[in-house]
Structure formats: structure tokens, C-alpha cells
Amino acid sequence: MRDFFGGLLRPRVEALGLEIGTSNLKLVELSGNPPSLRGLAIRPTPPGAIQEGSIVEPGALANELREMLGELRTRKRYVVTAASNLSVITRTLQVPKMPLKQMDEAVRWEAERYIPFPIDEVVLDYSLLDSHETIPDGEQMDVVVGAARQETVASLVETLKAAGLEPVVIDVKPFAGLRTLGGRLKGTDREPITLFLEIGAESSALVLTRGERLLLNRIINLSGKDFTAAISKAFNLDPVAAEDAKKNYGLATIPTEDEDLLLDFDAERERFNPARMYDAIRPVLVELTTELRRSLEFFRVQVGDLGVDQGFVAGGGSKLRSLVPLLADTLGIPLEIADPWQGIQVDKSKFDLDYLRGLSAEFAVPIGLALRGVSPLD
Ligand code: ATP
Ligand code: MG
Numbered sequence: 001m002r003d004f005f006g007g008l009l010r011p012r013v014e015a016l017g018l019e020i021g022t023s024n025l026k027l028v029e030l031s032g033n034p035p036s037l038r039g040l041a042i043r044p045t046p047p048g049a050i051q052e053g054s055i056v057e058p059g060a061l062a063n064e065l066r067e068m069l070g071e072l073r074t075r076k077r078y079v080v081t082a083a084s085n086l087s088v089i090t091r092t093l094q095v096p097k098m099p100l101k102q103m104d105e106a107v108r109w110e111a112e113r114y115i116p117f118p119i120d121e122v123v124l125d126y127s128l129l130d131s132h133e134t135i136p137d138g139e140q141m142d143v144v145v146g147a148a149r150q151e152t153v154a155s156l157v158e159t160l161k162a163a164g165l166e167p168v169v170i171d172v173k174p175f176a177g178l179r180t181l182g183g184r185l186k187g188t189d190r191e192p193i194t195l196f197l198e199i200g201a202e203s204s205a206l207v208l209t210r211g212e213r214l215l216l217n218r219i220i221n222l223s224g225k226d227f228t229a230a231i232s233k234a235f236n237l238d239p240v241a242a243e244d245a246k247k248n249y250g251l252a253t254i255p256t257e258d259e260d261l262l263l264d265f266d267a268e269r270e271r272f273n274p275a276r277m278y279d280a281i282r283p284v285l286v287e288l289t290t291e292l293r294r295s296l297e298f299f300r301v302q303v304g305d306l307g308v309d310q311g312f313v314a315g316g317g318s319k320l321r322s323l324v325p326l327l328a329d330t331l332g333i334p335l336e337i338a339d340p341w342q343g344i345q346v347d348k349s350k351f352d353l354d355y356l357r358g359l360s361a362e363f364a365v366p367i368g369l370a371l372r373g374v375s376p377l378d
Contacts (some may be wrong), residue, residue, distance in 0.1 A: 002167045003346065004325070006067050006139055006328065010135065010335045010338060011023055013074060013076075013078055013097075013170050014030075014078070014374050015073075015076065015078035015079055015080045015169070015370075015372075015373030015374075016028065016029050016067075016074065016076050016078065016080070016165075016373060017029075017030070017079070017080055017081075017166070017176075017216070017367060017368070017370025017372070018079045018080070018366065018369065018371035018375055019173070019200060019365045019366040019369060020045070020055075020061065020082075020084075020156070020158075020159075021200060021202075021362075021365075022046060022053075022084070022200065022201045022225070023041065023044065023045055023048075023066070023200070023201030023202070023224065023225075024042055024044060024065055024201070024362060025041075025042070025043055025044075025045050025065065025068060025088065025132045026041070026042045026362060026363060026365075026366040027040065027041045027042075027065075027068045028040045028068070028363065028367055028369075028370040029072055029074050029076060029370065030308065030344065030367070030371065030373065030374050032295055032372040032374065032375065032376065034344075034345060035344050035345070035370075035371060035374045036344065036345035036347070037107050037341075037344055037346045037347070037351060037356075038074065038348070039071075039072040039073065039074060039371075040072075040149065040253040040356075040363070040366075041072055042066060042070060042164045042359065042362060043067075043365075044219055045061070045064070045184070046060040046061065046064060046260040048071050049061050049085065049161055049201070050155065052086055052202070053083075053084030053085065053086030053087040053152075053202065053203070054108070054152065054173070055156060055159055057287075058155060058158060058159040060196065061159050061163075062159055062160075062162035062163040063163075064290065064369070065159075065160070065163035066164060069163070069164065069165075070207065071338040077163045077164060077165055077166050078165075078166050078167075078168045079160060079166065079167055079168065079171075079267060080167075080168060080169040080170075080171060080369045080372045080373040081100075081156070081160065081167055081170055081171070081353070081364065081369060082170060082171045082172060082173045082176055082369060083148050083152060083153065083156060083170055083171075083173075083202075084152075084203070085172075085173055085174070085202070085205055085219045086198070086202065086203050086219070087148050087149065087152040088145075088147045088148045088172055089099045089114070089115060089116075089143050089146070089147045090144060090145065090147070090172060090218075090308055091111065091114045091140075092129070092142055092145075092214065092217075093107075093143055093145060094110075094142055094143070094145045095107060095110055095140065095141055096138075096139075096140055096323060097132075097135050097136070097137055097138065097139050097140070097141050098141075100125070100132060101215075102142075103126070106127045106140070107124070107143055107145060108124060109122060109294045111145045111147060113124075113218065114145075115147050115148060117207075118138050121149065121150055121151075122147045122149055122150060122151055123148050123149075123150055123153045123289075124146070124147045124148065124193065125145070125146050125147075126143050126144060126145040126146070127143070127144050128139075128141055128142070128143055128311045128320050129143065129144060129213055129214060130142065130213075131144040135263070138285060140354040144214055144217075146172050148170075150161045151364070153170060155183035156170065157170075157366060160308075160353050161354040163328045165255065168329065168373070169372060169373075171368075171372060172196055172217075173205060173242075173331045173365050173371055174192065174207045174217060174365075174367075175196065175207070175214075175217075175292075175374065176365050176368030176369045176371075177187070177196060177198050177205075177207075177314050177330070177340075177365045177368075178196050178207055178368065179250035179349075179368040179370050179371050179372065180268060180338060180339075180340035180342075180343075180364050180367050180368045180371065181189060181194065181196065181312060181313075181338065182342070182343050183343075184236065184289055184310070185209055185211055185212050185320045186211055186212065187211070187223050187309075191210050191211030191212075191213070191280070192210075192211070192310055193208065193209070193210050193215070193306055193307065193308050193309050193310075194207055194208070194209050194307040194308070194309065194310050194311070194312070195207070195308045195310070195311035195312070195335075196208075196209070196211075196311070196312050196313075196314070196338070197292070197311065197312070197313045197314070197315075197327070197335075198313075198314045198315040198364065198365065199223055199224065199313070199314075199315040199316075199317030199323075200224065200315045200316065200317055201223055201224040201225050201265075201316060201317060202225060203220065203221055203222075203223050204219070204220040204221075204223045204315065204317065205217065205218070205219055205224060205267065206218045206220060206292060207297050208299055208308070210367060212294070215299065215303060216295070216298075217298045218295045219287070220291050220292070220295070222284065222288045222291060222317075223317060224317035224320075226287075227250065227284050227287075227317070227320060228229065228243050228246050228279060229242070230280050230281055230283065231245050231246050231250070231277070231280050231281065233280075234276070234279070234280035235272070235276075237345070242325075245272055245277075246320070247319075248272070249269070249272035249277050250320045250321055251274050251276075251277050251281070251320075251322055252276060252281060252285055252320050252321060252322040252323040252326045253278070253325070253326050254278055254329045255274030255275055255278060255298065259268065264354075271321070272316055279319075282361070284313060285323075288327075289326075289327065289331070292327070292331060293331065296308070296331065308331075308333045310328070310333075310334060311328070311331075311333045311334060311335040311360075312336060312337070312338035313327070313335050313336070313337055313338060313354040314337070314338040314340070314360075314364035314365070315361055315362070315364070315365075316362045317339050317363055318337065319361050324336070337360055337361060338360065338361075338364050339357075339360055340360055340363050340364045340367040340368070341356055341357070341360065341363075341367070344367070356360065
């Protein structure tokens with residue numbers, strides 16, 4: 001799972017972490033072991049450059065990326081990046097135990113049933129969930145497979161090359177985010193069940209693990225953009241104004257009297273009063289919580305009635321005020337915002353820690369990608 005679509009080129013050099021998000025481009029440079037932060041950059045994705053997970057304006061994206069490289073002042077040109085959630089399909093499937101070198105063909109053959117496009121038009125990669133030696137002969141092996149259309153991967157690679165970048169690994173976003181949880185996936189007496197929820201601008205991803213073993217990975221087509229759209233409709237605002245209103249006045253729980261009292265009576269605040277804001281957003285919240293509950297239900301049926309021990313939330317969409325406590329409450333799972341900076345050395349004289357902390361949600365995936373770039377790329 002650590003090196004999806006990694007057959008491109010794998011030199012043993014450090015690589016940058018890059019997330020091309022629908023809303024933000026994020027670039028991180030880590031170096032050394034233990035990894036330390038060398039630089040980071042975030043800037044808005046040119047509007048419309050990515051649509052439903054596909055790159056539609058490679059030139060505009062490449063320009064931004066080139067400028068970000070300038071901002072970082074790095075000579076590194078190798079990158080670990082990820083395909084959009086909407087363009088990747090992941091599935092766990094079983095194949096009988098066999099020698100590793102026979103697996104390519106067997107997995108491809110088995111995966112064909114799950115992939116909605118012709119198998120010869122996809123780039124496919126896979127990873128064993130257990131180490132090969134530990135699986136007894138004659139048993140089935142669990143394999144997680146990731147597939148994307150060749151044209152999707154090709155347009156991503158072309159965009160990167162146009163920016164002067166050389167992709168070494170194309171990962172799956174939620175798996176990269178998981179990497180930032182590091183030691184928190186492991187337990188002392190037993191392996192904890194961990195939930196990781198990433199709410200981006202275009203899509204969200206729900207992952208469950210037992211220890212470091214993947215149990216479930218679901219892409220959910222509800223995210224930041226849906227909150228913005230609901231606000232845009234309710235208050236009759238253009239997308240940019242709706243986005244601003246969401247960040248300034250958005251609210252995911254029924255406003256308490258206290259919050260009402262906190263309001264000044266200026267016209268802007270009156271317009272976006274918490275009760276109206278909550279009414280606008282509520283249908284999206286209901287859909288999101290229903291979808292999450294359904295996925296957890298599916299998991300319970302498959303795996304047995306096991307409780308989730310801990311949960312971490314990431315992605316800019318999770319910054320909607322009161323969203324994390326609301327989700328924790330409705331799902332009955334302790335949730336906190338993931339801290340991707342833990343385990344990374346940061347020179348306080350070079351970086352503003354409050355600034356970094358403020359971007360924890362957005363940087364979970366890019367840091368996970370950058371971490372892949374500082375471990376030996378084999
Ligand atoms: P994707 O990975 O889905 O393509 P992305 O990586 O570009 O998207 P992020 O950078 O993680 O997305 O987050 C951007 C999203 O977070 C936007 O939808 C934005 O509106 C939302 N967001 C950021 N800050 C806040 C806030 N304070 N309140 C509500 N939403 C916020
Ligand atoms: Mg994202």
C-alpha cells in the first residue's frame with residue numbers, strides 16, 4: 001500500500017510531497033531521518049483546473065507548481081504525489097498463496113471483475129496486507145489493489161513534467177494521510193481499531209485499520225464543496241462569497257444561546273446568523289453522517305461488532321466550526337484533528353508553529369506523501 005503506481009522510476013533520493021487538491025495545491029519538503037521540515041507552500045488551485053478529479057488545465061497547474069518550487073527554494077525535483085480520490089479505485093481481494101512473481105498476473109485477472117473500465121486501460125498496483133512469509137501455503141492472501149485509468153495517470157505525469165517535476169510514486173491520498181498517524185496505529189497490548197477521516201474539497205475518504213492493517217477504505221462523495229454549495233444556495237451567493245461565508249460563519253451544530261449572544265448586531269453577522277447558517281448546512285451534515293454511519297455498519301457486518309478505539313480527522317473540510325465534535329457525537333467515536341507535524345522536527349526560528357498548527361488539516365495528506373519520499377524508496 002505504500003507505493004501505488006510506483007513502477008515509474010524509483011531512485012534512492014529524497015522526494016518532495018505534493019498534493020494537487022481541487023481547492024489547494026500543497027507542497028512539502030522533508031529531509032533526513034528523523035524527518036525535519038525544510039519548507040512548505042500552499043496556494044489555491046486555479047479555479048476549474050481540476051474537475052471531478054481530472055486535470056482539465058494542465059498548463060495553469062504547471063505554472064503554479066513552478067512558482068511553488070521557487071517559493072520553496074529547493075533543488076529537489078523528484079515528487080511523491082497522489083491521484084485524486086475520484087479517479088482511483090481501491091479494493092481488497094483474495095488470491096491463493098503463490099510465489100510473489102506470479103502475483104502480477106493473478107491479481108490483474110482477479111481485479112478485472114471489480115474495475116469498471118477495460119483492464120488494459122488501467123494502471124494497477126497492489127500490496128499484500130500480510131507479509132508473504134507469514135501466510136501458510138494453501139491459504140488465501142489478502143491483497144489491496146489500486147487502479148486508475150491510464151489517461152488519468154498520464155495527464156498527472158504530464159502536468160508534473162511540464163512543471164519540471166519527476167514523479168517517483170503516485171500514492172492513494174487516504175493511505176498517505178494514514179502514514180502521518182505513525183505510532184498511534186499501534187497499541188501495547190492489542191492492535192487498536194483506528195478511524196481516519198479526510199474531508200477535502202472535492203471528496204472525503206474514510207479508512208479503518210486494525211493496527212497497521214487496512215480494514216476498510218471508502219471514498220465518500222461529500223466534502224467541503226457541498227457545504228459551500230448549500231450556503232451559496234441558501235444565501236444566494238456566488239461561490240467565492242459562499243466560501244468566505246462558510247469559513248467565517250459556518251457552523252455544524254444547533255447554535256446555543258451563548259453563541260447567539262456573542263453576535264454583534266452588525267448587518268453582515270445578522271445576515272449570517274447561526275440559526276440560518278445551521279439550517280442551510282444541515283441537509284449536507286445529515287447526508288454526511290448517514291453515509292459515515294452506513295460505512296461503519298458495513299464494516300461491522302464484515303468484521304464483527306468491534307468498537308472503534310480512536311479516530312483522527314483531517315482535510316480542510318473538517319475545519320467547519322463544530323463539525324468534529326458533531327461527528328464524534330453522532331458516530332459515538334472519540335475524534336480529534338490529526339496532527340501531521342508530530343514526529344517531524346521543526347526549527348522554530350524558521351517556521352511559525354501556530355501557522356503550521358493552523359494548517360494541520362490541510363497538510364495531513366501532503367506530509368504523508370513527503371514521508372514516503374524520505375524513507376528508502378524501494
Ligand atoms: P481534494 O483533496 O478533495 O481535492 P483539497 O485537498 O484541495 O481537496 P483541502 O486543501 O484539504 O482540500 O481543504 C479545502 C477545503 O477545506 C475547502 O472546501 C474549504 O472550503 C474547506 N475549509 C478550509 N477552511 C475551512 C473553514 N475554516 N471552515 C470550513 N471549511 C473550510
Ligand atoms: Mg485533499
